[in-house]
Structures are given as structure tokens and as C-alpha cells.
Amino acid sequence: MNEISNGVAATALSGVRWRKSVYSNPSGNCVELAELPGGEVAVRNSRHPSGPALIYSRGEIAAFIQGAKNGEFDDLAL
Structure with missing residues (x-):
């Protein structure tokens, strides 16, 4: 598979606090x-x-999180 790249350089987003799941x-x-x-x-x-x-609106993030909670993407984690 070819490397896929899009979005903005994360280094251009200085001063933000990055966090990840526990x-x-x-x-x-x-x-x-x-x-x-x-x-x-x-x-x-x-x-x-x-x-x-990648930059998303709050509505897009909310839709993704709700879909993940509902199990809509479980097949991608197997």
C-alpha cells in the first residue's frame, strides 16, 4: 500500500496540547x-x-465518537 498523506503539518499547530487515550x-x-x-x-x-x-469540526468528531460507541467501526479493529 502506498503511503497516504494529507492534512496540515502538525508542527504548524504550535501551542496546542496534544492528548491520547489512556x-x-x-x-x-x-x-x-x-x-x-x-x-x-x-x-x-x-x-x-x-x-x-487532520482537522475536524466538533460535529464531525461527535459523529465519529457516537459511531465508535455504537460499534459501527468494530470490524476495523479485528
Whole structure:
């Protein structure tokens, strides 16, 4: 599979506080999220902290979280 890259450089988002789930494991298989000043949410791969970050609205994040809670993406984690 070719490497896929899009979004903005995470390094361009200086001054934000990145955080990850307490369920993340020490092997680095994590995503990190940061609230942006305008209310959007940035998402990046914790293994590539200077790599791309995807920017989502609060509504998009809410829809994703609700879908995850409902098990809509469980098949992707198997």
C-alpha cells in the first residue's frame, strides 16, 4: 500500500496540547487529539508527531465518537 498523506503539518499547530487515550499502548499505536483555538479538533499519529494532522469540526468528531460507541467501526479493529 502506498503511503497516504494529507492534512496540515502538525508542527504548524504550535501551542496546542496534544492528548491520547489512556487505553493507548506503549508500542505507539495511538492517535492524539488537540483542541484548536477556533474550536476544531486536530488528529495526528503519535508515531509521527511532526507529520500531518487532520482537522475536524466538533460535529464531525461527535459523529465519529457516537459511531465508535455504537460499534459501527468494530470490524476495523479485528
